[in-house]
Amino acid sequence: MESEEWEFYPAVSHGGEVAAYRLVSEDSDDQDGGTSVSLDTILPDDLLEKVLSSLPIVSIIRSGSVCKRWYEAVHSGRYTWSNMVPQKPWYFMFTCSEEAVSGYAYDPSLRKWYGFDFPCIEKSNWSTSSSCGLVCLMDSENRSRIFVCNPITRDWRRLLDAPGGKSPDYSALAVSVNRKSHNYSVVVAKCKQVPEEYYQWNFSIHIYESDGASWVTPYNDILVGWRGGDECVICDGVLYYLIYSTGVLGSIEPRHCLVMYDLSTRPAHTSLMNMAIPVPCSLTCGRLMNLKDRLVMVGGIGKQDRPGIIKGIGIWELHRKDWREVARMPHKFFQGFGEFDDVFASSGTDDLIYIQSYGSPALLTFDMSQKLWKWAAKSPVMKRFPLQLFTGFCFEPRLEIAS
Amino acid sequence: MDMEDDTVQVRENSAEDTEMLELPKDPAEVKASEFIKGESSKEIPVESQQPELPENVVLQSLEKEEFIIKLAVGQQSEIIKNAILDGRGENPVPLLNVSAPILAKAIEFWKRHIDAAEGEDLTEWDKAFLGDLSQEVLFELAAAANYMESKSLLDCTCKFIADIIKEMKVEEVRDYFGIECDFTEEEERKMREDNAWAFEQ
Numbered sequence: 001m002e003s004e005e006w007e008f009y010p011a012v013s014h015g016g017e018v019a020a021y022r023l024v025s026e027d028s029d030d031q032d033g034g035t036s037v038s039l040d041t042i043l044p045d046d047l048l049e050k051v052l053s054s055l056p057i058v059s060i061i062r063s064g065s066v067c068k069r070w071y072e073a074v075h076s077g078r079y080t081w082s083n084m085v086p087q088k089p090w091y092f093m094f095t096c097s098e099e100a101v102s103g104y105a106y107d108p109s110l111r112k113w114y115g116f117d118f119p120c121i122e123k124s125n126w127s128t129s130s131s132c133g134l135v136c137l138m139d140s141e142n143r144s145r146i147f148v149c150n151p152i153t154r155d156w157r158r159l160l161d162a163p164g165g166k167s168p169d170y171s172a173l174a175v176s177v178n179r180k181s182h183n184y185s186v187v188v189a190k191c192k193q194v195p196e197e198y199y200q201w202n203f204s205i206h207i208y209e210s211d212g213a214s215w216v217t218p219y220n221d222i223l224v225g226w227r228g229g230d231e232c233v234i235c236d237g238v239l240y241y242l243i244y245s246t247g248v249l250g251s252i253e254p255r256h257c258l259v260m261y262d263l264s265t266r267p268a269h270t271s272l273m274n275m276a277i278p279v280p281c282s283l284t285c286g287r288l289m290n291l292k293d294r295l296v297m298v299g300g301i302g303k304q305d306r307p308g309i310i311k312g313i314g315i316w317e318l319h320r321k322d323w324r325e326v327a328r329m330p331h332k333f334f335q336g337f338g339e340f341d342d343v344f345a346s347s348g349t350d351d352l353i354y355i356q357s358y359g360s361p362a363l364l365t366f367d368m369s370q371k372l373w374k375w376a377a378k379s380p381v382m383k384r385f386p387l388q389l390f391t392g393f394c395f396e397p398r399l400e401i402a403s
Numbered sequence: 404m405d406m407e408d409d410t411v412q413v414r415e416n417s418a419e420d421t422e423m424l425e426l427p428k429d430p431a432e433v434k435a436s437e438f439i440k441g442e443s444s445k446e447i448p449v450e451s452q453q454p455e456l457p458e459n460v461v462l463q464s465l466e467k468e469e470f471i472i473k474l475a476v477g478q479q480s481e482i483i484k485n486a487i488l489d490g491r492g493e494n495p496v497p498l499l500n501v502s503a504p505i506l507a508k509a510i511e512f513w514k515r516h517i518d519a520a521e522g523e524d525l526t527e528w529d530k531a532f533l534g535d536l537s538q539e540v541l542f543e544l545a546a547a548a549n550y551m552e553s554k555s556l557l558d559c560t561c562k563f564i565a566d567i568i569k570e571m572k573v574e575e576v577r578d579y580f581g582i583e584c585d586f587t588e589e590e591e592r593k594m595r596e597d598n599a600w601a602f603e604q
Contacts, residue, residue: 038581054565061601065594114600
């Protein structure tokens with residue numbers, strides 16, 4: 001066979017067509033390292049995109065700056081990054097201080113920490129909630145000021161102000177993104193003590209739909225003897241909210257209770273307490289999360305008579321009305337945190353749960369599918385003085401979701 | 404040519420499978436037969452569920468070189484599978500965008516995967532197989548897998564290429580692919596700034 005001349009086509013998408021190939025002749029042996037023609041031209045656009053989609057997120061981002069063609073492949077809508085399977089969540093850790101938030105993001109697949117400039121967040125005491133690549137943030141000083149952002153693409157937006165007042169006594173935030181349509185709902189649950197009636201608390205639930213860009217307040221009612229907190233999550237179209245007994249109705253154990261609100265039917269008049277589910281045992285604190293549309297709670301196990309003392313950490317999953325215990329943190333990990341306050345940070349999504357003590361930058365993970373406890377790689381966040389506090393939250397890194 | 408007669412014979416006498424197995428010892432055939440399993444020259448009982456399907460498939464490369472393989476091997480490519488199953492009975496199947504050496508490699512891959520025992524993990528074999536290829540052949544094989552719609556080969560080659568570049572710096576990726584950077588210095592600087600975390604080492 002005669003060896004023929006190279007022919008190659010410009011690197012544009014030809015669909016099924018492919019650039020012609022050079023016939024491999026005996027002369028090819030001396031064409032070792034330096035190819036005279038760019039290998040890039042052998043790959044049509046859809047093939048380049050397929051290669052890129054097999055890369056970890058950090059490499060995909062880097063690939064965008066290789067050349068203009070690659071930039072298009074990474075950033076244009078032509079390839080739907082929606083096809084990428086749900087990613088293991090990253091954890092953004094930072095110190096609690098009055099200063100601007102600066103922290104590190106942990107990638108559990110590569111076990112690497114990145115110095116990360118998180119968009120929108122101004123103070124370390126802001127409330128956060130994340131779903132499917134988007135992170136929702138609420139200003140702690142003005143609880144009606146809400147942002148939504150994609151930390152990877154850095155796309156962000158400030159939402160219309162939420163109703164219900166800027167300074168309720170307690171407020172909780174939750175966001176839920178629809179993976180297919182990319183529309184999202186934000187819920188702010190506000191709780192304010194009724195003036196002159198110290199055992200009455202006003203609960204209001206405010207819902208924002210990205211498709212429509214407006215707020216509604218379908219629920220606004222009084223609860224007696226119970227108050228809201230800062231913990232809520234949306235799971236399969238239902239808002240789950242942890243509420244706390246104020247002790248006014250006598251000693252109720254356990255003091256935490258889970259109430260639910262259906263976000264699709266949005267009843268105006270419903271008794272939250274009728275459907276309330278008490279937590280499985282006395283807790284010092286509870287953290288709610290949505291793991292593959294199952295409601296999971298990580299709770300600090302306390303002593304009945306001494307609620308401020310934590311003696312262990314448990315993980316429960318809600319099945320209809322019952323809690324099923326998934327795991328208990330083994331003693332060695334519990335001790336590994338050093339000091340463990342009665343409250344701690346915990347968040348999770350997909351199959352991974354993160355647990356962090358406020359007093360230390362140590363980070364523990366629990367894999368729900370393998371039932372495996374594992375320390376994250378050592379965090380570059382350093383404890384500089386004894387009373388320094390740390391916190392964080394998790395988010396799924398995704399490229400296609402926009403605010 | 405004898406080969407022409409054979410292919411004509413395949414189409415006309417597709418019901419009589421045993422006839423196809425008697426391959427003439429043509430020099431061109433000797434090369435093609437390297438790709439056929441050893442037992443094919445023996446008598447094989449006709450027990451296929453669709454008697455009108457040929458037991459073997461002839462593939463034709465860019466250079467019109469012909470390769471004879473078993474149907475099961477070729478069915479790992481949607482293009483080949485459809486060419487046979489959709490009743491056109493197109494045999495040989497023309498794969499005019501794939502050169503002979505690349506097609507040979509694809510066939511080698513498919514054969515190994517078809518021969519795999521139930522639940523056998525071929526990851527190590529796949530890595531060794533692709534690792535042996537030159538950069539160019541690897542890329543051409545990926546493009547051929549894309550064209551021939553062979554999911555297993557496509558997934559494997561793309562993941563392999565991705566693994567090569569995933570830890571590379573941007574400059575190294577450009578070297579590897581032979582790409583000229585067409586951004587201005589300013590544009591590049593801005594991209595790195597916007598996503599500083601991805602570029603730190």
